[in-house]
Amino acid sequence: MTGIVDFLIVLLLLTNLRILGSSRIPACISAVALQGVLLAVILVSLSSEPLWGGTAAFALLLLAVKGVVLPWLLRRAMRDASVTREVEPFVDFSTLLLLGGGLMGLSFLIARPLQVSAPPSTEKGLLPSAFFTLLTGLLVIITRRKALTQVLGYLTMENGVYLFGVSQAIREPLLIELGILLDVMAAVFVMGIVLFQINREFDHIDTDRLSVLKE
Amino acid sequence: MTPAFSFVSFGLAITLSPLLLGVIQKTKAFFAGREGAPLMQPYFDFVKLFRKGGVYSRTTSWVFWAGPIANLAAALLSLTFVPLGRIPAPAAFPGDVFMVAYSLSLGRFLMVLAALDTGSAFEGMGASREVRFSLLAEPVFFVSVLTLAVVTQGASLSEIYGTLPRHMVHQGISTIWLAGGAVALVLLVENARIPVDDPTTHLELTMIHEAMVLDHGGIDIGFVQYGAALKLWMFSALVAGAFFPFSSARPFLEVMGGIGGVFAVAVAVGIVESSMARLRLIRVPQLILLAGVLALMALLWAAR
Numbered sequence: 001m002t003g004i005v006d007f008l009i010v011l012l013l014l015t016n017l018r019i020l021g022s023s024r025i026p027a028c029i030s031a032v033a034l035q036g037v038l039l040a041v042i043l044v045s046l047s048s049e050p051l052w053g054g055t056a057a058f059a060l061l062l063l064a065v066k067g068v069v070l071p072w073l074l075r076r077a078m079r080d081a082s083v084t085r086e087v088e089p090f091v092d093f094s095t096l097l098l099l100g101g102g103l104m105g106l107s108f109l110i111a112r113p114l115q116v117s118a119p120p121s122t123e124k125g126l127l128p129s130a131f132f133t134l135l136t137g138l139l140v141i142i143t144r145r146k147a148l149t150q151v152l153g154y155l156t157m158e159n160g161v162y163l164f165g166v167s168q169a170i171r172e173p174l175l176i177e178l179g180i181l182l183d184v185m186a187a188v189f190v191m192g193i194v195l196f197q198i199n200r201e202f203d204h205i206d207t208d209r210l211s212v213l214k215e
Numbered sequence: 216m217t218p219a220f221s222f223v224s225f226g227l228a229i230t231l232s233p234l235l236l237g238v239i240q241k242t243k244a245f246f247a248g249r250e251g252a253p254l255m256q257p258y259f260d261f262v263k264l265f266r267k268g269g270v271y272s273r274t275t276s277w278v279f280w281a282g283p284i285a286n287l288a289a290a291l292l293s294l295t296f297v298p299l300g301r302i303p304a305p306a307a308f309p310g311d312v313f314m315v316a317y318s319l320s321l322g323r324f325l326m327v328l329a330a331l332d333t334g335s336a337f338e339g340m341g342a343s344r345e346v347r348f349s350l351l352a353e354p355v356f357f358v359s360v361l362t363l364a365v366v367t368q369g370a371s372l373s374e375i376y377g378t379l380p381r382h383m384v385h386q387g388i389s390t391i392w393l394a395g396g397a398v399a400l401v402l403l404v405e406n407a408r409i410p411v412d413d414p415t416t417h418l419e420l421t422m423i424h425e426a427m428v429l430d431h432g433g434i435d436i437g438f439v440q441y442g443a444a445l446k447l448w449m450f451s452a453l454v455a456g457a458f459f460p461f462s463s464a465r466p467f468l469e470v471m472g473g474i475g476g477v478f479a480v481a482v483a484v485g486i487v488e489s490s491m492a493r494l495r496l497i498r499v500p501q502l503i504l505l506a507g508v509l510a511l512m513a514l515l516w517a518a519r
Contacts, residue, residue, distance in 0.1 A: 006387040013512060021505065094501045101508040108515045124519050 036066025134160030242485025282329025300473025341426025395457030
C-alpha cells in the first residue's frame with residue numbers, strides 16, 4: 001500500500017513542476033485539477049481502517065470541488081478574460097524550474113526535524129511534499145503577472161496546506177476541513193467574478209499594472 | 216550468474232545495436248503511415264560504408280581521420296562497463312559510471328577536434344552546440360545514477376543494476392522511475408534524438424550532432440554512426456534496466472528480458488520522435504534543466 005501512496009505523492013510533486021514550468025494557462029488549470037483528484041485519492045489510500053463513511057464522503061466532495069467545480073470556474077474565467085498564456089512572468093521559466101529544485105531541497109530540509117514529531121505511521125514523503133506544494137503556490141503567486149495564474153498559485157498553496165493537514169492529523173477534524181473547502185470555493189468564485197470585472201474595465205488582467213493606478 | 220553471459224550480452228550489444236536504429240526508423244515509419252526502410256537497413260548501410268575508402272581534404276591532418284576511430288574505441292570501452300538488464304557487464308569496479316561517462320566524453324572531445332580540424336564554420340558551430348548540451352546533460356546523468364546507487368547501496372553499475380529488483384520492494388518504484396526518467400531525457404540529449412536534435416534534418420543551421428560530422432565520409436562516417444549506435448544501446452540498456460526492475464532466476468530469460476527492454480526503449484524513442492517537434496535551440500537547456508530537477512527529486516526522495 002505504501003508503494004501506491006508513494007507513487008501518488010510523486011505524481012503530485014510532478015504536477016507542481018508542471019505548474020511552475022508551463023506558460024500555458026489551460027495546462028496549469030489541468031495540473032491544479034489533477035492535484036485535487038490526487039489529494040482525494042491520497043486521502044482514501046491513507047486511511048488504514050476499512051473506509052469510514054465520513055472519509056469517503058469527504059474524499060468525494062474534495063474530488064467534486066477541487067477536481068471538477070473549481071477547474072470549470074477557472075476555465076470559464078479564462079475564456080471570459082480571453083487569456084491563454086502567461087506571456088512574460090517576472091522570472092523566466094528556466095529560472096523558475098531551478099528555483100523549484102531549490103525549494104524542493106529546502107522543503108525536504110525543513111521537514112526533517114518535523115518528521116520526528118509526526119506520528120510514526122505516516123508516509124515519510126508526505127510532509128516535504130506538503131511544504132513543496134505550499135512553496136510552489138507561493139512562488140507562482142509572486143512571479144506571475146496575470147491575475148488568473150495568481151489564483152492558480154493560491155489554489156496550489158491551499159492544496160499544500162491541506163496535504164500538511166493530512167500528514168499531521170491522523171483523525172482529522174472533518175468539519176474544519178469542510179469549512180475550509182467551502183471558503184476556498186467561495187474565494188475562487190469571487191475571484192472569477194473579480195477577474196472578469198478587471199478585464200472588462202482595463203482590457204487585461206496584468207496585476208503589476210494595477211498597482212500604478214492613481215487618481 | 217556465470218561470466219559467460221556477460222560476454223554474450225557484450226556480443227549482443229555489438230551485433231544488435233544497428234538493429235536499434237532500424238527499430239526506431241520502423242516505428243517512425245509506422246506512425247507516419249509509411250512502409251519504411253527494412254529493419255536491416257542500418258546493417259546494409261554499414262556494409263556499404265565499411266567497403267568504401269575515405270576522402271580527405273588537403274587542409275585536414277591525421278586528427279581528422281583519427282577522431283572517428285578513437286570515438287568508436289571509446290564507445291566500445293564504455294560498453295564493457297554497462298550492464299544489460301540484470302546481467303553484469305564484462306568489467307566492473309566501484310565508481311565505473313565515471314569511467315563510462317568520461318570515456319564517452321573523451322570520444323566526443325576527439326570528434327570535436329576532428330570537426331575543428333576541417334576549419335569549416337558549420338562543423339565548428341555543430342561542435343560548439345554538441346559540447347554545450349552534453350556539458351549540461353552530464354551532471355544530470357551523474358545525479359540520476361547516484362540516486363540509483365543510494366537506493367541500492369551499490370558502487371559499480373553492474374552492482375547497482377543487479378540489485379535493483381531487490382531494493383525496489385521496500386524503496387518503492389517511484390524513485391527508480393524518476394531516476395530512469397531523467398536518464399531517458401539524457402538519452403535523448405546525448406544521442407541527438409528529436410526533441411533536442413533532428414537526426415534526419417537536411418539543414419545544417421538546425422543540426423547539432425550531424426553538423427559536426429558533415430565532412431566525414433565513407434568508412435569514417437561508418438565509424439561515427441556505429442559509435443553512435445553503440446552509445447544508443449548503452450543508454451537504452453541503462454534506461455530499460457531502471458524502468459523494468461524485474462529479474463528471473465534463469466540467465467537465458469534474463470538476457471531475453473534485457474534485450475526486450477532495450478528494444479522497448481527504442482520503440483518509445485520512435486514514438487516520442489513521431490509525436491513531438493524538435494524544440495527550438497534555446498529551449499533545449501530548459502529540457503535538460505527539467506531532467507535535472509527530476510533527478511534531484513529522485514535523489515531527495517531516495518534519501519528522505
